[in-house]
Amino acid sequence: MPFFSRFLRKSVVPEGGGTLAAGHARPGFAAGFAPAQPDAAIAPYAAGNRITARLALDWPGFGLAAELTLPGAGVTALFGPSGSGKTTCLRAIAGLESHCRGRVAIGDEVWQDSDAGVFVPVHRRPLGFVFQDARLFPHMNVRRNIDYGCKRLQTGARRMDFDEIVELLGIAHLLDRKPARLSGGEQQRVGIARALMTSPRVLLLDEPLSALDEARKAELLPWLVKLRDELALPMIFVSHAMSEVARLADHLVLLERGKVLASGPIGEVTARADLALARSEEGGVVVATRLGLRDDGYGLSRLDFGGGAIWVSRVEREPGAAVRVQIAARDVSIALDPPSRSSIQNVLPALIVARSDDERGRSLIQLDAGGVRLLSRVTRRSAEQLGLRPGLAVHAQVKGVAVLG
Numbered sequence: 001m002p003f004f005s006r007f008l009r010k011s012v013v014p015e016g017g018g019t020l021a022a023g024h025a026r027p028g029f030a031a032g033f034a035p036a037q038p039d040a041a042i043a044p045y046a047a048g049n050r051i052t053a054r055l056a057l058d059w060p061g062f063g064l065a066a067e068l069t070l071p072g073a074g075v076t077a078l079f080g081p082s083g084s085g086k087t088t089c090l091r092a093i094a095g096l097e098s099h100c101r102g103r104v105a106i107g108d109e110v111w112q113d114s115d116a117g118v119f120v121p122v123h124r125r126p127l128g129f130v131f132q133d134a135r136l137f138p139h140m141n142v143r144r145n146i147d148y149g150c151k152r153l154q155t156g157a158r159r160m161d162f163d164e165i166v167e168l169l170g171i172a173h174l175l176d177r178k179p180a181r182l183s184g185g186e187q188q189r190v191g192i193a194r195a196l197m198t199s200p201r202v203l204l205l206d207e208p209l210s211a212l213d214e215a216r217k218a219e220l221l222p223w224l225v226k227l228r229d230e231l232a233l234p235m236i237f238v239s240h241a242m243s244e245v246a247r248l249a250d251h252l253v254l255l256e257r258g259k260v261l262a263s264g265p266i267g268e269v270t271a272r273a274d275l276a277l278a279r280s281e282e283g284g285v286v287v288a289t290r291l292g293l294r295d296d297g298y299g300l301s302r303l304d305f306g307g308g309a310i311w312v313s314r315v316e317r318e319p320g321a322a323v324r325v326q327i328a329a330r331d332v333s334i335a336l337d338p339p340s341r342s343s344i345q346n347v348l349p350a351l352i353v354a355r356s357d358d359e360r361g362r363s364l365i366q367l368d369a370g371g372v373r374l375l376s377r378v379t380r381r382s383a384e385q386l387g388l389r390p391g392l393a394v395h396a397q398v399k400g401v402a403v404l405g
């Protein structure tokens with residue numbers, strides 16, 4: 001078996017073998033919001049590489065006090081407003097914040113334990129770090145830049161092969177070029193390749209898209225999706241763009257003023273009616289579906305998920321393909337009776353789980369549609385007139401669905 005194969009997602013088995021389990025700890029989940037069923041199409045969690053961190057740091061005007069339990073596979077997004085501590089968390093996990101106290105471990109490997117006087121320096125931690133700008137050596141061509149990544153690896157420690165990494169990131173045709181002759185997105189792909197050459201146990205990405213213009217972002221994002229889908233390597237990704245997080249992340253950590261506000265699978269955290277995230281204009285739930293069938297006559301595709309099926313504009317994928325969608329709360333309305341003679345194609349039977357009213361006369365309703373959580377935003381007057389309350393069986397009318405890929 002090539003070394004690289006050990007990192008391919010399909011080869012990952014949980015500790016003790018058997019099928020991949022999706023169960024995991026979900027710190028920060030508020031009482032009253034029962035967990036949705038784990039969704040098979042969102043990345044499985046491998047226990048062996050689970051990252052745990054307890055981080056404490058005090059700067060003038062900012063304190064970090066964060067406890068993280070992150071899955072050992074797939075992409076975790078650290079998300080929050082500017083100054084909430086996302087980059088500081090990432091740097092502390094890497095060992096780049098030497099004043100940070102606490103404990104950091106990946107699987108059973110302890111990188112820091114302040115109580116026990118353990119602090120493994122950053123260069124001894126098997127991690128890859130990708131910065132906002134690729135930080136390539138300008139005088140070296142792409143091949144030498146990537147090769148540099150494995151310089152400090154001891155013989156026998158390399159687990160990822162140069163050719164396979166180059167192919168994975170689609171950069172074979174760039175190997176002889178100097179960084180100045182690469183686009184921003186290409187430079188980032190080379191930076192990621194260099195990080196992978198160190199055979200990391202975790203890849204840390206600090207806003208890898210933020211320095212790119214919209215066109216370059218759109219170009220790089222599918223490569224990050226590919227890494228997520230093809231590598232069995234946990235990735236922790238800092239972003240303040242919800243569109244990127246919705247597309248990429250399996251697990252979402254919300255940070256605010258140096259503290260963890262919520263942490264859990266993206267479908268659960270985005271469905272929490274008690275969080276400001278859901279109340280924002282773009283608030284909506286990320287749902288994992290599979291392409292069921294295509295109706296080419298009408299240019300439609302049916303996406304199946306635990307809660308039923310939704311029809312969307314044609315998705316150019318094969319039946320069975322995993323398709324991630326986002327359903328905005330503002331695009332879901334509620335009817336007590338099954339609507340008849342309506343132009344809305346997507347109507348899902350659902351149960352109200354929770355209702356949260358705001359001071360602007362709006363109500364957010366959390367729904368359970370066959371084990372999948374959805375949000376609906378209605379006026380408080382409608383909510384009261386319809387008597388919307390937890391436990392009530394309703395029909396969720398989905399007016400719009402964003403297909404994320």
Ligand SMILES: Nc1ncnc2c1ncn2[C@@H]1O[C@H](COP(=O)(O)OP(=O)(O)OP(=O)(O)O)[C@@H](O)[C@H]1O
Pocket residue numbers: 059060061062080081082083084085086087088089240
């Ligand atoms: N070395 C430092 N010394 C003192 N304060 C710092 C230092 N580095 C960061 N900070 C402060 O810590 C806070 C958190 O910074 P951090 O960069 O982690 O936030 P962030 O969520 O990543 O923000 P952004 O999205 O703007 O990058 C900010 O108030 C910042 O000014």
